[in-house]
Amino acid sequence: MSLFKVAGLVKRFGALLATDHVDLEVQAGEIHALIGPNGAGKSTLVNLISGLHAPDAGSIVLDGVALAGLPMHKRVEAGLSRCFQITSIFRDATVRDNLLLAAQAHAGSSLRFLRPRDAEPALFEVARALAERVGLAGQLERIAGALPHGAQRKLDVALALAARPKLLLLDEPMAGMGPEDSERMTELIHSLRGDMAILLIEHDMKAVFALADRISVLVYGRVLVAGDAATIKGHPQVQAVYLGTEDEAVEATA
Numbered sequence: 061m062s063l064f065k066v067a068g069l070v071k072r073f074g075a076l077l078a079t080d081h082v083d084l085e086v087q088a089g090e091i092h093a094l095i096g097p098n099g100a101g102k103s104t105l106v107n108l109i110s111g112l113h114a115p116d117a118g119s120i121v122l123d124g125v126a127l128a129g130l131p132m133h134k135r136v137e138a139g140l141s142r143c144f145q146i147t148s149i150f151r152d153a154t155v156r157d158n159l160l161l162a163a164q165a166h167a168g169s170s171l172r173f174l175r176p177r178d179a180e181p182a183l184f185e186v187a188r189a190l191a192e193r194v195g196l197a198g199q200l201e202r203i204a205g206a207l208p209h210g211a212q213r214k215l216d217v218a219l220a221l222a223a224r225p226k227l228l229l230l231d232e233p234m235a236g237m238g239p240e241d242s243e244r245m246t247e248l249i250h251s252l253r254g255d256m257a258i259l260l261i262e263h264d265m266k267a268v269f270a271l272a273d274r275i276s277v278l279v280y281g282r283v284l285v286a287g288d289a290a291t292i293k294g295h296p297q298v299q300a301v302y303l304g305t306e307d308e309a310v311e312a313t314a
Contacts, residue, residue: 061087061088062085062086062087062088063086063087063088063089063122063123063226063227063257064084064085064086064121064122064123064226064227064257064259065084065085065086065119065120065121066082066083066084066085066105066109066118066119066120066121067083067118067119067121068081068082068083068117068118068119069081069082069083069084069105069108069115069117069118069119069120070082070115070116070117070118071104071108071113071115071116072116077281078101078104078281079101079104079105079108079115079281080101080280080281080282081117081118081282082101082105082118082278082281082282082283083283084105084276084283084286086227086257086259087257087273087274088257089253089254089255089256089257090257090258090273090274091249091253091257091258091260091271091272091273092257092258092259092260092272092273092274092275092276093259093260093261093262093268093271093272093274093275093276094106094259094260094261094275094276094278095261095262095263095265095268095275095276095277095278095292096277096278096279096284096301097279097301099280100278100279100280100281101278101280101281102261102278103231104281105278106142106229106231106261108120109127109140109229109259110132110135110140110142110229111127111130111131111132111135112132114128114129115128122135122138122139122140122226122227123138123139123226125138125139127140136166136223136225138226139225139226139227140225140226140227140229141220141221141223141225141227141228141229142220142228142229142230142231143213143216143217143219143220143228143229143230143231143233144216144231148216148219149204149205149212149215149216149219150204151203151204151205152203152204152205153203153204154200154201154202154203154204155191155196155199155200155201155202155204155207155215156184156187156191156200156201158204158215158218158219159186159187159190159191159200159215159218159219159222160183160184160187162187162190162218162219162222162223163183163186163187163190163222164180164183165222166222166223166224167182167183167186186222187200188200190218190221190222191218193218193221193251194214194215194217194218194221194248195214195244195248196211196214196215196218199211208241209236209237209241210237210240210241210244210245213233213237213241213245214244214245214248217230217233217248221252225256226256226257227256227257227258227259228252228256228257228258228259229258229259229261230249230258230259230260230261230262231261232261232262232263233245233249233260233262234246234262234263234264234267235263242264242266242267245267246267246270246271249267249271250270250271253271260272268289269289269293272288272289273288274286274287274288275287275288275289275291275292277292277295277298277301279301284297284298284301285297285298
């Protein structure tokens, strides 16, 4: 069943057509990867979905709710949560307080950190559960900015999970990671499978092929092809875009 659908999405920046009538669907519970070379329009599409940019045409619908035109916080209320390429953690706060703030924000709580620590025990339980979910249960008292890069990325995912999203938008979660951290992040994303739909934007093709139920390839602002990993690996136009010359890529997408 289609949970999320983008149809005919267009975004222009002056003479540049950044997204060219993009169609994209994410099924409930699936991991759908969006890949493409640099300059393909991936960041623009993600920004359109999350509300940083307004589309010039087209629709964005999540579980029956039209998102185009809604402010970002309303999109979160509708079930959309995003992890950015650069972490959005509070670097000078502890892991626990990062998670408490996220839990409070999505529970409609007071946001007053100076209240007694036992005032809202349910929020502390949410923070503990989020830390455990992403493998940070033993790091609650550490300052977030002092965590290794891979752990900071895990914390960023935990903050996004605090919104209890229907669709989790992961924007290059392996960015800047070495092989070991990438493998751990892959395992974390895999553990989320089925609890929510995930739209994964990622350059690490090993992770993409290990995780994605379906993959959409974006080239020059258009979806070139969508399908499972076997379809994408064997598609001659995708091979031209990723492995061939620039002239072959242009010819393949014409």
